[in-house]
Amino acid sequence: MTIQEAINFGRNKLHLLERPILESEILLAFVLNKPRIYLHSHSFETINPFHQEYFKRLILRRESFEPIEYILEKVSFYHQEFYISKGALIPRPETEILVDMASHIIQSKNCQNIAEIGVGSGIISITLALLHKSKPLEFHASDISPEALFNAYVNTKKFNCSNITLYNSAFLDFNSYKHFDLLLSNPPYIQNKTILSKPLSFEPQQALFGGDRGDEILHKIIAIAKVRNIPYVICEMGHNQRNSILAFTKNLSVKTLEFYQDLSGLDRGFIIEF
CATH class of the missing domain: 3.40.50.150 (Vaccinia Virus protein VP39)
Known part of the structure; x- marks a missing residue:
């Protein structure tokens, strides 16, 4: 699976959300520990099996409408990034x-x-x-x-x-x-x-x-x-x-x-x- 294929996978799974492409990119960037711009400049790069599985699991959590803040364990508030969990x-x-x-x-x-x-x-x-x-x-x-x-x-x-x-x-x-x-x-x-x-x-x-x-x-x-x-x-x-x-x-x-x-x-x- 390439980076672009992963983004497409996430987009299709999250089609009921308001921002399926954006959230797919956010979750993939989180998994790869890269900025989102990296995804676009390396769209044909292959993702290793571990990161593929990790990404799919996060996508499935988001598909069930679990808030993305809990998945990423971070939330933005008043220009700062705070830790957040269930x-x-x-x-x-x-x-x-x-x-x-x-x-x-x-x-x-x-x-x-x-x-x-x-x-x-x-x-x-x-x-x-x-x-x-x-x-x-x-x-x-x-x-x-x-x-x-x-x-x-x-x-x-x-x-x-x-x-x-x-x-x-x-x-x-x-x-x-x-x-x-x-x-x-x-x-x-x-x-x-x-x-x-x-x-x-x-x-x-x-x-x-x-x-x-x-x-x-x-x-x-x-x-x-x-x-x-x-x-x-x-x-x-x-x-x-x-x-x-x-x-x-x-x-x-x-x-x-x-x-x-x-x-x-x-x-x-x-x-x-x-």
């Missing part, structure tokens, strides 16, 4: 907006002690740590999933973020006394029993479903911030949960509540100041 939610571009909002709060309000609930692969806290290297920030991040924490650990080591402490814990159960200036979360917020697309079935369900209504964890995070006297909270949410957040915070004496939108103009998160 057990951690794949970061979405929309979460970069949450990072921007948090970065502004950290800068303008001089936040130093920051908590994150549901750290996942660690991309939020790590990106903020990298954006504010000159500040004496401390991050304390929790997750109930050991697999997600493994992803976060690998990424903290990769980016040398020694100011991030990880906890296998729900919410802020790991620490009942420390004061935090800012609480961050991209929690599960999909309503239970919602039918998801095939690719989402590969992602950790506990990182997706937020309860019978979908907003239960969002409400709990807000309540925790209120009880713990955390002045600022930034959360990602579902596009149809604005009214739920408005109703829940109505009697909590919040100073301000702002919603922010994603690139499609849909509600995607909120910022609360207590």
Whole structure:
């Protein structure tokens, strides 16, 4: 099998995807450890049997709609490449907006002690740590999933973020006394029993479903911030949960509540100041 024949094989197998040729090339370049441009300049080069078999196995995984990020074990977020594997939610571009909002709060309000609930692969806290290297920030991040924490650990080591402490814990159960200036979360917020697309079935369900209504964890995070006297909270949410957040915070004496939108103009998160 030549490089061109391999690309054609992948294209035919992945014909139901939006970018069959591109993804075939990405997977083959990964297997050969070569840049994609190499494939085009060496299209008649023969691939050895080991790489042929490896490539075919990856193509079959992708054909079953397994996310390519899990296959490659890497994902791009905020101009950086992070480690990702099954057990951690794949970061979405929309979460970069949450990072921007948090970065502004950290800068303008001089936040130093920051908590994150549901750290996942660690991309939020790590990106903020990298954006504010000159500040004496401390991050304390929790997750109930050991697999997600493994992803976060690998990424903290990769980016040398020694100011991030990880906890296998729900919410802020790991620490009942420390004061935090800012609480961050991209929690599960999909309503239970919602039918998801095939690719989402590969992602950790506990990182997706937020309860019978979908907003239960969002409400709990807000309540925790209120009880713990955390002045600022930034959360990602579902596009149809604005009214739920408005109703829940109505009697909590919040100073301000702002919603922010994603690139499609849909509600995607909120910022609360207590």
